[in-house]
Amino acid sequence: MTEPMDTQHIRNFSIVAHIDHGKSTLADRMLELTGTITAREAKDQILDTMDIERERGITIKASGVTMNYEYAGATYMLNLIDTPGHVDFGYEVSRALAACEGALLVVDASQGIQAQTLANAYLATGSGAEILAVINKVDLQAAQPELVAEEIEHVLGIRKNECFRISAKTGVGVKELLDAVCELLPPPKDRSDEPTRALIFDSHYDDYRGVICYLRVFSGALKVRQKIRLMGEGTTHQVTELGKFKPDMRPVDQLGTGEVGYVIANIRNLGDVRIGDTITDDARPAPDALQGYKPPMQMVFSDFYPGNNTEYPRLRAAFERLALNDASFSFVPQNSQALGFGFRCGFLGLLHMEIIQERLERENDIDVVQTAPTVSYEILLRDGTVKRIDSPSELPDRTMIEELREPFVRLEIITTTDTIGGVMMLAEGRRCKLVKTDYLSPTRVMLEYRAPLAEIVYDFYDQIKGISHGYATMNYEFTGFEAGDLVKIDILVNHTPVEALSLIVHRSNAEARGRKLIIKLRRAIPRQQFEIPLQVAIGGKIIARETIKAYRKDVTAKLYGGDVTRKMKVLKRQKEGKKRMKSVGSVQIPQEAFMSILDTSD
């Protein structure tokens, strides 16, 4: 049996960075330099295991990899816990950081600090991790490492001469950085004599082996065949395998204090393991659990319907598979008269939603109709009870509502000073209240807003990207529910309300939003055999109307014997086209009409 590593020579750290600032490339270079993988094996960005992650250049799930590194005559065990880089996955970053003593904060030398960098830095400081600031991509022509170092000093208070200047791509400075990890980051505290406590910071489901938990041992040790207890759940399991990621799974006999690895213990359902739970020894349990995580809150909701009703069971199976590996995704059956049977799905944010949507299409080849994303609302009822609703259809009768509250976020936008006007105008148009303006440098500014989440879940990010020519970045954090003058608008197609299109909006936006919707619908719904009124209503009151004119002409003038085969084919195609539509009363609405509602840009 191998002896547990002396904690003095263990370093647990994360790399936190904005998307595309080179986090994964840096990780690859470290794996190479430490001989964990050979350059030949080094497929780019080895830590990103899902296709989508690799394609989109982002990391969705945290994962940990163990490297051995010789420094100052000793062998160090470096555990790198990778983190996602997007706003929606901030909670995953905090999870990873909770398992670390240090963090490398990577900033692109050509782009400087981004909103997400800042959010990550706050998370890292908050978790008590030691931060090393790393300026990456110094080999780029557009690199301005000195300017970026000044920004870092100004915003984060890390002295500019303490910033590491590297190029993960060429390898420049990476060895020095690894030395610094050993030299400057603190080792885990030696608590090998205390009762076992290990933090589960992630998990995933493997078809053959069941649930694989990623963990960090804080005290004591874990051994194969040990009977363990999940302190939060209160369940016990027998350890069948322990191991480390190097970067592939390598079994070990035990994981000692300070180490990072995985445990397999015959757990069949991902739902049986709560991320943030503490593993302890069943025979000699720790008196109290490690501080866990706040479970992430689902903030964005959308309905998914199969394009073809017969695909409903397949869609359900697909969602079940997706949920297996993503505890932050949820789905419940939903029935809409417009779209038939489908599911209401909850997501952490918009990117999370997009990723699920893409995986659904890519891995399952199912056509889906998806409704506009909405947020969660809180209702204070007249009887004093408070209720959360995830869909406008759950809204009780107006007479029962004392107060309707919507989620607010602290929104940080970093942009260039010459685009600040446009960004501010957009934000004000979306009911965002400016809290603070902070100039990071003469050319870059950070704006902090108090913003209603509903206003930014749609296309807000795309729009500020557009206004700022791609420079601006944003990050948001949920702060709480606040009361507002909110109303539910209904969309009536040929006098029939289409539940799937109902929206809760601020009264000041009701008419504009409603009209925009029906104008889009007017363009998306093909003419039918009769005239169709499209209306926007609040309560029973119509506040806007558009009309789809009836078909004028659709008839084959000549049809004799010779044309029958061809004409039947054309008619069958026309019928097929109709089949892809959903009926609202006697109106046929194509999926595209619903999809077009999603697109709030014009």
Added chain:
Amino acid sequence: MADCGPDDDRAYSPSRPCGERSNAAVSRTHDTSVEAAGLYVHIPFCRSKCRYCGFYSVPTAGRDTGPLVCALLRELERYEGVDFRTAYIGGGSPSALPVDQLVGLARRIRERCPRVREYTVECNPGQADAGLLAGLRQAGVNRLSFGAQSFRAEELRLLGRGHSVEDIDRSVNLAKQAGFDNLSLDLIFAIPGSTRGDWQYSVESAIDLNVPHLSAYSLSFETGTVFDAWRKAGRLCPVDEELDRAMYEWAVERLECAGLDQYEISNFARPGFECLHNLGYWANRPFVGIGPGAASYWRGRRTMNDADIERYVRAVESGMEAPREVQPVNAEDAVCETAVLNLRMRSGIDLAAFRQQTGHDALRTFAEPIRRYRDLGLIEVTDRCVRLTRPALPIADTILCDFAALE
């Protein structure tokens, strides 16, 4: 001959001699003893190609049309024993053939098909002369269909018709003098640049000629035609659908006032002068088409002869079948085709005949679309028939497509 057998229970026989007045457009008397059918003969020649026409035809200039005419008769021999009740020589322009060839062909067909009640020849008004018309009459032809298309000279020029407005008047009068009482004119509306007034002028002119049958077609841009190319190049702008529809609705109303009842989406006739041959198509009865480019619906298969005169002549003259494409029609296709074709007629689906022909109860088989469109006032149901209502006609395809396939 492979294609000749004695039995087909879907026999078709028109109820009355041509020209006899009757309220029923076509009766579906069933005669199980012989195979009855319509006969279509395609003459793939024209003096010149019209710019909108998508049918198969080649110019006659400098060409010996004799071998084709012989081959047509040879192909017809393959259908010995078939009881043809209607015959229709179309094209192309049958009248583009030398007079003796066309008259000879007409006579030989008549000899072969003694029970034909309605015998139509298409005629370009510019190619009708007294000799031809008298010859056709003598050969047993009893109906002429003139491709008048328009009474506006500039429209005729745009269409590339190669005949004048005067030719129309002249040929109709000659036909009457030759003893034809069953005459039809084809008209085209929604010609690019055409106004409501132009169309009204053409319709009024046609009514003035006092013919018992009219076809009014909205111009369509067929693939491969000059018009299609011009439209794609932006040289022609299709008439907008509002105007197209207005022209159509006006014509329907005007023609009814003139005693020409609409009996199919594009066809109008004095009662008793409905085209029996075409009613056979819409009743989805069998028909035999001979000639290159001709279609047949025969013994449960739809076939289309290849549009190639030389190959056709070679094959037929060496005793083989005309080269063609064959498409079997399964039971479901037959049900749907019958419904779609029937619904083009104002009389719609005759429920009893439909059941007899297809074995299906139309009200049950198509219950869903019938209910939906009935609710919208686009279909009406009586105890005997299902039919499109008048407002449904200009948008018929949006309705018929729901009858084009079973769920």
